[in-house]
Amino acid sequence: MASREAKLKFTLMRFKGFWNEYKRSKRGTLGLCIVVFYIALALLAPFITHYDPYAPTLKGYYPAGERPQIAERLSKPSWYKSLPGGDALSENLFPVQDHQLSTLESIQAEWNWISINCTAGPNQTEGEQDDGCIEVNYTNPSGDPHKTGYAIVWHEFQYPYKNPPQSFIIHISMFTTNTTATSIKVHIADDAGTPLYTNLETLYLSDNKWRHTYIRSGVSPRLTSKTFPEPGNYSLQVEVTINGEEDVTVRLDNIDLLIYGEVFGILGSDGNLGKPRDILSTLIYGTRISLMVGLLSAGISTILGLFLGLVAGFVGGVTDEFIMRFADFLLVLPTLPLLIVLIVVTQASIWNLILLLSFMGWMSFSRQVRSMVLSIRERPFIEAARAVGGSNSYIIVRHIIPNVFALVYITLATSVPGAIISEASISWLGLFDPTIVSWGRMLFEFTNSGVVNRPFGDYWFWMIPPGIAIMFLAMAFILMGYSLDEILNPKLRQRR
């Protein structure tokens, strides 16, 4: 027990000594700080990002189909508004607070209504999810075929930006009974109530079911500038017209207006078709993939290299020649083209990539280990161990591995950047799993988005951040590797 404690104490002392030496290296400390920062980002990604890049949609209940996007494509960073002339830029605006009309209070606070030949008002229990809704009741006891019921429900809001938005989406759920001639129109109107936008499609409803729909403006500067020509008060109106001889009930629920501005988030949004992503969230999530690929492939290749280097150096002879010539053969091959071929032949999954990178990364380490083993096995303490009957495995485990182990830390640190850059290169070439969000994938999407031909200043915020992230992470591991090399590499220690 005492010897175990003594061993632990000795190990701690050695670590303390190493740490004191490492701390003195400025570049090593800088590299470590950067790596710790990236690891923290990777671990805390779900907590520090507002949007999940794997599902870049708004939270909330939208039964008309997929939940709406978080921003319009290629929105610029929000801080553009602080630049000269930037105050005119429009931001995302979601004026309806409770689009599910869940409580009487929220309906009364947010919505207004008028009606002619019918009644309109809140209903607390008959909503699409058995919560609140706005109900229009039309009765025609005399059976007059020329009677028309008419109701308007509207929500007032302020649009504070000089520039029009990029686009907007209206979501609405509707329910009718006993009618074949009810029309519902949705308008966006100005302060005076004049419709500036009316959805072109009039919805004729004919059954007892809830129907849900999205009305999308699309990215049309002409339409959005006509709808929101200047800052001011606007209203979202739902107009219900009922013609018929029978009594009719119309219910409206899940009414939402989503206005997508020109700026969004700290780094803007990307150009992904359909569901643009928040670039900052994508960047933070990308840290996970880069670190995972880098660390795992470096770890596996180091273990492989250690094993083969030990075997080659210790066994020697034909085994050594075979392993080293194979290592030399792989070393002189540029691994990127080989990796491209192999990733195309195998499936482009993350695990395949990690295994392939591991297979291509063991050679240099095994050569270094073999070189050290050749030197160590001639030393007197190995001869002494042999003389007292130490087996090969005992000598390897107790004497050789501890002496070459310093190289493991160095190799781990220096192998990671290569793996990170390889993953980024493969992703950038579009050969990596398209469902995985990574920095290389961001660059690939930028390259293939069509905006690459536009002036650099327009969409730099999509391309530069992943490039910088790759550069800093790779540089951090290189700095750490160099510092560890200077401290732990026995050859360098001797020569200094």
Added chain:
Amino acid sequence: MKRKWAGLNIDLERLSEAIEKFFESKFFRVIKEKNSETIKIVAVPKQGIHKILEQIRITISGKPEDFELFFEAGDYSHSISRLGNFTTMFGGGILFLHGIRSEEELEKLEKEFWDYMYVAIEFFSKER
């Protein structure tokens, strides 16, 4: 690497000549520089003969009865192998091979040098 000898009374000039001969026998080009306190020998590897990529500097300092020998080589080979290691995907592996072979040769040469030095110093000490 540095090694020290004391209490032997060795002729340092003859020792430096022995070192020159050692490197010349290994086909190095040797340059010697002497001042009052030290003797410096620079061994430059000949291209096409050696895999070693850098110069070796031997410094003899001190007095005949108490002197030190320094065997120094730069870390060019190591830098080359590190660069090669980072760039294997673009064919940098060849640089790594050059670097590591140079390091291996250098280590072998250093071992031979110190073995030779022990023999030479013992011989010179017995001669007096």
